[in-house]
Amino acid sequence: MSAALSTVRPAVRVRGAGLAFGSRTLWSGLDLDVEQGEFLAILGPNGSGKSSLLKALLGMQSLSAGSVEIAGGRPGGANRKVGYIPQQRAIDDGLTLRGVDLVGLGLDGHRWGTGVFGLRDRRRRVAEAIEAVGGTAYAKQPIGRLSGGEQQRLRVAQSLVGDPSVLLCDEPLLSLDLAHQRAVSELIDRRRRTADTAVLFVTHEINPVLQFVDRVLYLVNGSFRVGKPDEVMNSETLSELYGTRVEVLRVGGQIHIAGSQSSLCEDQPHHHEQEAVG
Numbered sequence: 001m002s003a004a005l006s007t008v009r010p011a012v013r014v015r016g017a018g019l020a021f022g023s024r025t026l027w028s029g030l031d032l033d034v035e036q037g038e039f040l041a042i043l044g045p046n047g048s049g050k051s052s053l054l055k056a057l058l059g060m061q062s063l064s065a066g067s068v069e070i071a072g073g074r075p076g077g078a079n080r081k082v083g084y085i086p087q088q089r090a091i092d093d094g095l096t097l098r099g100v101d102l103v104g105l106g107l108d109g110h111r112w113g114t115g116v117f118g119l120r121d122r123r124r125r126v127a128e129a130i131e132a133v134g135g136t137a138y139a140k141q142p143i144g145r146l147s148g149g150e151q152q153r154l155r156v157a158q159s160l161v162g163d164p165s166v167l168l169c170d171e172p173l174l175s176l177d178l179a180h181q182r183a184v185s186e187l188i189d190r191r192r193r194t195a196d197t198a199v200l201f202v203t204h205e206i207n208p209v210l211q212f213v214d215r216v217l218y219l220v221n222g223s224f225r226v227g228k229p230d231e232v233m234n235s236e237t238l239s240e241l242y243g244t245r246v247e248v249l250r251v252g253g254q255i256h257i258a259g260s261q262s263s264l265c266e267d268q269p270h271h272h273e274q275e276a277v278g
């Protein structure tokens, strides 16, 4: 490889990737490079395979075809600096694990030792990560007793505490109010700007993060498009992807999609006839 080609390696490299369950192909022929510091939004209706793509990058899901590389190695490899915010699941309200313990789990397996200095450093990093999401006031309480939004902010802290070079986020804004949606989006954006962390952000709603998004990967019915928001989020491209007429309107810096619910988002019961969708 020439010197010019070997200098910068993408944070994520996907080549000819495909994933099928039985006869159902979620996506195939997916080629994608995500650069360090890039913010990629991953959009598409329920069941289009957004979470499965993140799981493939984590090594939790094998591909049916192709390959992926993340943070310079194979998914799931030792010492890969990959942060993950899983899709939110209800936490048992009897769970006694404290917020600080949950966030501390984000450091395990990383390079911080267990000696006195290691423990002190560890504690400081955990406290800083919690402070950054505004969670200091409740971080010592059992997480089962916290609200959904408070739990979610601690998950964000957990994903960032290990100093990731790639951050995989699966609907991280769910159950956050508008103020905290903004705070968490800005925190994730700051992370990629200051630490050059690549961000892959699965979401149904692009508008809360539109100002940060460099490119969009849109998955629908086994097909996909990758490009800048304007290249993908337009009437022509989405109509082609969905196989039905879709109108995309840009209003006040936001993207609104109008289409028949049955053809556009039949498996998204929470979407209305015309509304902002990702």
Ligand SMILES: Nc1ncnc2c1ncn2[C@@H]1O[C@H](COP(=O)(O)OP(=O)(O)OP(=O)(O)O)[C@@H](O)[C@H]1O
Binding pocket: 021, 026, 044, 045, 046, 047, 048, 049, 050, 051, 052, 053
């Ligand atoms: N291990 C598996 N075996 C069989 N089917 C699976 C498996 N994992 C996922 N699926 C199916 O693959 C499809 C895609 O799931 P995935 O969670 O990736 O979609 P998604 O785009 O993230 O959806 P949502 O927006 O609802 O979160 C779903 O229909 C799901 O049931």
